Amino acid sequence: MNSASLTLRAFRLIVTGGGTGGHTYPALTAIRTLQERLAGEGRGLDVLWIGTPGGLEARVAPAEGIPFTTVATGKIRRSSNPLKMLSPANAKDMARVPLGVAQARKIISDFRPDVVLATGGYVAVPAGLGARLCKRPLVLHEQTVRLGLANRKLAGSAAKIAVSSESTVPLLPESVRGAAVVTGNPVRAEVLSGHPDKAVTALGLHGFDRRLPTVYVTGGAQGSQQINEVVAGALPWLLERANVIHQCGPANVEELRRRAAGLAAEPASRYHLAGFMGPELPDVLALADVVVSRSGAGTLAELTALGKPAVFIPLATSAGNEQAHNARHLAEAGAAVALLGEVTAAGLTEAVGPLLTDPARRNAMADRARAHGRPDAASRLVDVILSAASG
Ligand SMILES: CC(=O)N[C@H]1[C@@H](OP(=O)(O)OP(=O)(O)OC[C@H]2O[C@@H](n3ccc(=O)[nH]c3=O)[C@H](O)[C@@H]2O)O[C@H](CO)[C@@H](O)[C@@H]1O
Structure with missing residues (x-):
């Protein structure tokens, strides 16, 4: 093989991670950025995503044309009570991990990746262990301040840990x-x-008063019962001062629509409910003057990159109180x-009020x-992936 054919050989990457948006979107962004970087060098990218059938990645990867496969994996149900961690459901799930490792090992040895990138979530454990067994360089990416469970298990096997x-x-x-x-x-x-x-056109926000600020409420991909409850209580007050776009989770739309049915027509025309924000998310964020949100690492990265004033309502049960830590830090x-x-509701109006006026x-x-x-960040992560391959 001469040196020209060596430089043009496609880079081979296996990505693993997912479950929630917080683990899925950094993986997707790394793939796209690596693809662009390599294309600039006249080189291709062969990629395979190992995920779970029920995670967000199972929708995102195929929609992006990324080859996708799954392995068996175990979900650990966290509890502050160690005895509950030893529940039969946890024991049954953990017994699936060795099967997942064997499946991942076969996939990785067949694919022969230059690098395996793991972005967290349960599936990253068997796939990361498979990378170690096949002696392929493993790069971890951690979104939160403290390593998540999967990355803690894999840290000792990693060539690089991107934080x-x-x-x-x-x-x-x-x-x-x-x-x-x-x-x-x-x-x-x-x-x-x-x-x-574009948000106004795509979501049909023709009743919005563009002289008023717009508040975007988001509870994460599944929505948040807590945020929905607080916002429903503050809604009449909010709609006197602002337009409101409320992403409430696909399962909660009907109930919130019923609750909003009592609003007068005029304020109601300034309220838009949505289960999940798909391709319209960037335009909604561009329209938002203030964001009311959970403080997951992904959302935080987006809101700070954009420079959006935010009121955070952290998920209290997030591992190690991570979301509260994120919110407090900002x-x-x-x-x-x-x-x-x-x-x-009163606490929310007190926090949002000065930002609206x-x-x-x-x-x-x-x-x-x-x-x-x-x-x-994406470009830096690509630097790490490329350096792990050459190291
Ligand atoms: C319950 C839980 O374990 N949460 C964790 C999970 O967050 P989780 O994935 O729930 O939340 P993140 O804020 O990290 O990411 C959510 C992502 O989904 C996107 N989005 C959200 C709603 C929507 O309608 N459309 C849409 O595209 C957001 O723009 C963002 O990109 O992983 C994060 C990163 O490891 C952690 O910080 C969180 O503590």
Whole structure:
């Protein structure tokens, strides 16, 4: 083989991770960015995604034309009570992991990837262990400050551990710290290039009053019962001052529509309910003046890259109270407002009110949020993938 054919050989990547958006979208963004980088060098990318049949990745990968396969995996139901962690359901699921490892090993040895990239979620464990058995370089990407369960299991086998924040490095076991590289959390390029008018057309927001600010409420892919409850309580107050787009989770649309049925026609025309935001998400974010949201790492990366004033209502049960930590971190920098503990409709209106009435305050918060954004995270993660392949 001469050197020209060597440089033109397609790069082979296996990606594994998913379950939620927080693990799925960084993987997707890494694939797209690597593909672009390689194309610029006249080189192709052969990629295969190992996921779970029920995770978001099972919809996202095929929709993007990315070859997709699944392996058996075990979901661990977390509990503060160690005895509950030993539940029959957990034991049964954990027994599936060895089968998943065997399946992943076969897939990886057949595919012969240059690198395996794991972005977290249950499926990353068998696939990451398969990479080690096949002696392929394993790159982990961690979105949150503390390593998630899957990445903790895999850290000792990783060639590189890409992390989203400097504050993660000292929290890593000393034995793996040398493998850490701070990249940030990749954000899909389209999320950063939305247009407000397109949101109005796509969602039919013709009753919105464009002289008023727009609030975008989001509870994550499944929606959040807690946020839905608080926003439903504050809705009449909010609609006197703003247009509201409320992403409430596919299963909750009917109930919230019933609850909003009592609104007068005029405020009701400034309220838009949606189960899930698909391709219109970037335009909705572009239209939003204030965001009310969970504080998952993916959403945070997006809102800071865009520079959006936000009121966070963290998921209290997130592992290690991670979402509360995320929200507090930005609030301390004046880059967001964090509502911790019990949240009421009155608490929400108190937090949102000053942002609705004072554009200068919104702008100042937006600037501080932007200072925490890392728009180059995808490119840095691609650097790590390429260096792991050559190392
Ligand atoms: C319950 C749970 O375990 N949450 C974790 C999960 O977050 P989870 O995946 O729930 O939330 P994230 O904020 O990380 O990501 C959500 C992603 O879905 C997108 N989106 C959301 C709603 C919608 O309608 N359309 C849409 O596209 C968002 O823009 C974002 O890209 O992984 C994150 C990253 O490891 C962690 O920080 C979270 O603590």
